[in-house]
Amino acid sequence: GAGVSQSPRYKVAKRGQDVALRCDPISGHVSLFWYQQALGQGPEFLTYFQNEAQLDKSGLPSDRFFAERPEGSVSTLKIQRTQQEDSAVYLCASSLVPEETQYFGPGTRLLVL
Amino acid sequence: AQRVTQPEKLLSVFKGAPVELKCNYSYSGSPELFWYVQYSRQRLQLLLRHISRESIKGFTADLNKGETSFHLKKPFAQEEDSAMYYCALITGANNLFFGTGTRLTVIP
Numbered sequence: 001g002a003g004v005s006q007s008p009r010y011k012v013a014k015r016g017q018d019v020a021l022r023c024d025p026i027s028g029h030v031s032l033f034w035y036q037q038a039l040g041q042g043p044e045f046l047t048y049f050q051n052e053a054q055l056d057k058s059g060l061p062s063d064r065f066f067a068e069r070p071e072g073s074v075s076t077l078k079i080q081r082t083q084q085e086d087s088a089v090y091l092c093a094s095s096l097v098p099e100e101t102q103y104f105g106p107g108t109r110l111l112v113l
Numbered sequence: 114a115q116r117v118t119q120p121e122k123l124l125s126v127f128k129g130a131p132v133e134l135k136c137n138y139s140y141s142g143s144p145e146l147f148w149y150v151q152y153s154r155q156r157l158q159l160l161l162r163h164i165s166r167e168s169i170k171g172f173t174a175d176l177n178k179g180e181t182s183f184h185l186k187k188p189f190a191q192e193e194d195s196a197m198y199y200c201a202l203i204t205g206a207n208n209l210f211f212g213t214g215t216r217l218t219v220i221p
Contacts, residue, residue, distance in 0.1 A: 042117075
């Protein structure tokens with residue numbers, strides 16, 4: 001079956017631009033997670049949804065980062081006024097229920113110039 | 114606060130040799146630990162989790178609460194084991210907390 005998909009796979013933005021990253025979780029998966037992976041580091045938690053409810057956004061690094069999942073399926077991570085330090089791979093993961101295995105997407109590699 | 118430490122960024126072993134990737138953790142709650150693997154040009158995927166006590170692709174990991182460790186072991190390394198390995202801890206909020214990873218290279 002189809003796994004988690006993310007688009008775009010690569011994004012180059014000029015500093016100050018807004019970007020939107022999309023995640024399509026596995027169908028029927030209740031939980032959705034966003035992680036940020038900087039070069040040479042492990043993934044770091046950003047935010048978590050259970051269906052359409054954003055239950056944890058403690059990992060979002062600033063108020064320039066915003067995530068939504070309005071219908072409990074597709075999710076979008078938006079970064080406003082991008083900065084160079086936002087350059088990273090953004091990973092989305094979904095799980096059937098919160099405590100079950102998280103399945104990761106291929107990631108979106110964001111480069112801010 | 115939670116912490117996952119993988120002391121080796123790079124590890125090289127010869128094919129057929131034993132391999133051990135180290136992971137130490139710090140967490141105030143009851144830990145649930147995982148190993149994730151990322152092969153070249155593939156997505157991050159679960160290798161094993163300690164509660165299932167399974168052996169996947171010949172790898173095993175035992176949770177040692179006394180030493181707060183969850184080292185990943187395989188008795189005979191294969192070339193296809195070359196990959197990036199991440200140890201991770203799940204917190205009460207269900208999000209994964211990852212170490213910085215170890216790149217394993219198996220030399221033919």
